[in-house]
Amino acid sequence: MKLLHTSDWHLGHTLYNYDRTEEQTDVLRQIVEIVRQQKPDLFLLSGDVYHTAQPSAAVQTLFAETMVQLHDAHPAMTIVVTAGNHDSGAKHEIFKTPWRALKVHTIGNLEKEDPEQHIIEVPDVGFVIAIPYVHERNLPEGYFQRALDIVEARNTKGLPVVMMAHTTVQGCDYTGHDDTYLDAEEQYRVGGIDATTLEELGSGYDYLALGHIHHEQFVHTGRHNVRYSGSPMAVSFDENYAHSVSLVTIGRHDERPQVETIEIQNIHPLVTLPTKGQATWEEAKQLLQQFPADIPAYIRLNIEIEDFLPLEANDEASALTQEKQCRFCLIRAQRRERERTDAPAMTIQEFQAEEPIHIAQLYAEQRGGTFDDEMKQLFEEVVERIKEEEKEVTKT
Ligand SMILES: [Mn+2]
Missing domain, CATH: 3.60.21.10 (Metallo-dependent phosphatases)
Incomplete structure (x- = not known):
């Protein structure tokens, strides 16, 4: 058989x-x-x-x-x-x-x-x-x-x-x-x-x-x-x-x-750039630029980031492939592991007693992110809006 x-x-x-x-x-x-x-x-x-x-x-x-x-x-x-x-x-x-x-x-x-x-x-x-x-x-x-x-x-x-x-x-x-x-x-x-x-x-x-x-x-x-x-x-x-x-x-x-x-064989191979490990956003853009124009591949980018990926990253990546036969699919971003400050664990009671803004600050510190005045203001606006929405919900 x-x-x-x-x-x-x-x-x-x-x-x-x-x-x-x-x-x-x-x-x-x-x-x-x-x-x-x-x-x-x-x-x-x-x-x-x-x-x-x-x-x-x-x-x-x-x-x-x-x-x-x-x-x-x-x-x-x-x-x-x-x-x-x-x-x-x-x-x-x-x-x-x-x-x-x-x-x-x-x-x-x-x-x-x-x-x-x-x-x-x-x-x-x-x-x-x-x-x-x-x-x-x-x-x-x-x-x-x-x-x-x-x-x-x-x-x-x-x-x-x-x-x-x-x-x-x-x-x-x-x-x-x-x-x-x-x-x-x-x-x-x-x-x-x-x-x-x-x-x-x-x-x-x-x-x-x-x-x-x-x-x-x-x-x-x-x-x-x-x-x-x-x-x-x-x-x-x-x-x-x-x-x-x-x-x-x-x-x-x-x-x-x-x-x-x-x-x-697949005539449209699935390609991850870089082929091993991760690149910074700047390096990834270079890799996209260097990618041969005549290969009809699907592209995924593996990026390591410090804080956040630029908002326009997807548009930029698409633009870089515009004149090429490849198709940009997605960016897989991973935050770089920083040394964590070993913050003492909080009890539920302590956590509930904290102001939301303080929790957010602690979180940003531990993740190695920035929490400047602009972020504080944005955060407070969001908290206000949620409180107002909650009031609306209890009214109806
Ligand atoms: Mn299956």
Whole structure:
């Protein structure tokens, strides 16, 4: 069995309001070309087809045309597309029946009572268990294993078994996901979805084709058969690593898969300046000035500031790129860490007894900011206005 594994296309994603259709179309063109050359038996897209549950008509057309191109590139190939947490599971299945004419299987919702519905048997090639993203409260216990057991019983010829899922597997590498946080149980969550353990995903598959995490990687099992293909292009500036699709070959059931990555190029690279560390605002402006005029990159600036960024910084940065092909996106500013004066801690009672202006002064001192007469006056004006508004509220 030879399969191409990809996920997290995020079609329709815009980067700081810049439309990405051109680069997304080019990425899909590269993937179709890979299929034409490699002729895999299976094409697996493990969720997050679209960036939003309400993709535009143009974006849906891009997806539909790509499916047809993939089919034409290798008509014998079976295509399986599951929905991710960004997709609408119900919409994903609207054209389920007509798509079958092109050997495209679209799976958006979990059939809780009937795992059989998620099993796709490709005669003489193998089995695919295609599970879309599902919230843990809707996932019956032991569901993956039930599906795997059904396949095990049917797989009398010992053909390869592949499973698809869209989830965070505990212990994976979240690099590039700025939406990662530790929840109350100290478990990492990415994009607000729960982390699954490998055990919950059952056993008996030869390859687990995962989606959701954008950084390509094997999840450690010692067998090199649990894998995130990663997204074929960066969705955020922090995904500053190579993007690819995975080509997987499996001899027969219970054999270890061979995996090869094929890199995908982005015609509009996401560039952070400086490439390492931070620059001052003056240095950053110079870097922008020096940036080649003919590279259609997206630019993020990493700046270290003393107090505040000049108000006009964004306009200035935009102006500096006006004559160039690159697009300025944002400034990420970080205040320089100063030696902190170790102010004694205040009790709540002391804090409540303080005048607001004194608290603000203390705060400015500790952060190394300035709190001059002009700031004092502005602050007092704000406090006055809030007091007046509070009076208004109690009146009505
Ligand atoms: Mn995703």
